[in-house]
Amino acid sequence: MPASLEQLQKLDAEYVMHTFARKPVAFVRGEGMRLQDDTGREYLDFVSGIGCVNLGHAHPAVTAAVCEQMGKLVHVSNLFYVEHRDEAAEQLVRLLGGGMKVFFANSGAEANEGAIKLARKWALANKPGAFGVVTAERSFHGRTMATLAATGQPSKQESFKPLPEGFSHVPLNDLDALAEAIDPTTAAVMIEVVQGEGGVWPATKQYVHGVRKLCDETNTLLIIDEVQTGFFRTGPAFAFLAFGIEPDIVTVAKAMANGLPIGALAATDSVASAFEPGDHGSTFAGGPVVCAAARATMDALIADDLGANARFIGEYLRGRLSELAASGHVAEIRGAGLMCGITLTKPVAAEAATALLERGIVVNSIGTDILRFLPPLVCGRAEVDTLLSALADVLAEVSS
Numbered sequence: 591m592p593a594s595l596e597q598l599q600k601l602d603a604e605y606v607m608h609t610f611a612r613k614p615v616a617f618v619r620g621e622g623m624r625l626q627d628d629t630g631r632e633y634l635d636f637v638s639g640i641g642c643v644n645l646g647h648a649h650p651a652v653t654a655a656v657c658e659q660m661g662k663l664v665h666v667s668n669l670f671y672v673e674h675r676d677e678a679a680e681q682l683v684r685l686l687g688g689g690m691k692v693f694f695a696n697s698g699a700e701a702n703e704g705a706i707k708l709a710r711k712w713a714l715a716n717k718p719g720a721f722g723v724v725t726a727e728r729s730f731h732g733r734t735m736a737t738l739a740a741t742g743q744p745s746k747q748e749s750f751k752p753l754p755e756g757f758s759h760v761p762l763n764d765l766d767a768l769a770e771a772i773d774p775t776t777a778a779v780m781i782e783v784v785q786g787e788g789g790v791w792p793a794t795k796q797y798v799h800g801v802r803k804l805c806d807e808t809n810t811l812l813i814i815d816e817v818q819t820g821f822f823r824t825g826p827a828f829a830f831l832a833f834g835i836e837p838d839i840v841t842v843a844k845a846m847a848n849g850l851p852i853g854a855l856a857a858t859d860s861v862a863s864a865f866e867p868g869d870h871g872s873t874f875a876g877g878p879v880v881c882a883a884a885r886a887t888m889d890a891l892i893a894d895d896l897g898a899n900a901r902f903i904g905e906y907l908r909g910r911l912s913e914l915a916a917s918g919h920v921a922e923i924r925g926a927g928l929m930c931g932i933t934l935t936k937p938v939a940a941e942a943a944t945a946l947l948e949r950g951i952v953v954n955s956i957g958t959d960i961l962r963f964l965p966p967l968v969c970g971r972a973e974v975d976t977l978l979s980a981l982a983d984v985l986a987e988v989s990s
């Protein structure tokens with residue numbers, strides 16, 4: 591018998607640092623879009639562990655790949671060749687469009703940290719004196735000191751100053767502001783093409799093309815953070831592919847191994863060559879178990895054409911949300927594929943998320959007035975219909 595919610599809450603209160611305001615639910619199982627709690631109650635998951643479980647919970651191909659590798663070899667470090675690491679890199683580079691080299695990490699923050707280091711190292715030979723990174727306001731790039739400095743959310747930075755120097759933030763979709771921010775000390779621009787943690791704010795096509803052009807004109811690297819948007823979440827394998835631009839560095843994590851901790855940065859061959867032996871490293875990253883999981887995940891995402899499903903069901907979800915907007919509770923609907931956010935007309939997002947959880951639907955609230963939906967990419971119309979009917983009731987209830 592797994593521990594009950596009450597037992598876990600007691601242990602958590604006594605032994606775990608309180609950095610998360612956890613919801614009062616203990617999940618013990620999952621399959622596809624469904625989760626089960628310690629009492630056997632079922633839930634529909636519209637969060638996917640914050641955009642990680644793109645294949646759905648307990649995908650059999652990932653489970654089999656992990657179990658097989660666990661029985662063979664778990665860890666020997668990056669000092670040696672192991673099965674799955676180079677194959678996973680090849681597959682990732684193929685999905686990115688080719689011509690890149692990969693460094694493995696363990697998380698999104700670590701992938702971005704590596705990208706920032708690579709940009710600084712590249713600048714030593716290619717743009718002497720440049721070390722800065724310009725990012726967008728409302729962006730999220732991680733919680734390590736450098737990625738926190740890169741994150742365009744002052745409230746998250748306040749208690750941890752002084753932060754590493756060289757980071758500045760400009761409004762998303764404002765090319766003039768970016769042009770003004772880039773100077774001879776700027777090594778890179780880093781953006782999410784759909785901002786996730788900030789509340790699902792998409793960059794426009796004109797902006798993304800303009801950013802690439804500005805970077806080219808000023809000999810500045812373009813880093814695209816695909817940690818949340820990657821692995822078919824928005825439809826294409828990576829969100830930047832929809833814009834037809836070529837980044838210099840791409841960072842990924844979250845869904846790469848369907849929920850196991852892995853991240854990576856990929857850089858064009860010429861930028862990647864700035865890293866030399868000893869410049870960067872990690873004990874665990876690129877291990878055979880997570881890389882076996884990553885290979886199985888990428889294979890299944892492609893075989894099941896889940897990018898097409900993300901596109902199709904994402905359109906359906908936004909269509910149904912537009913119908914709901916007539917109720918007067920929804921001010922704006924944003925997103926791409928199955929990365930969707932709505933701004934409510936009243937600051938009741940947390941209350942709405944709690945009320946939905948009580949009805950067995952897991953969604954995420956951001957700030958006071960944004961709800962975010964990131965279901966596994968196996969989501970179908972029936973699950974969207976279930977969400978929408980509960981959402982209509984809940985918004986009427988919490989808004990009154």
Ligand SMILES: Cc1ncc(COP(=O)(O)O)c(C=O)c1O
Nearest residue numbers: 697698699730731732786817818
């Ligand atoms: C766009 C983006 N970058 C970076 C991160 C940080 O990833 P991690 O939490 O794995 O360090 C996140 C996490 O939400 C993210 O959404």
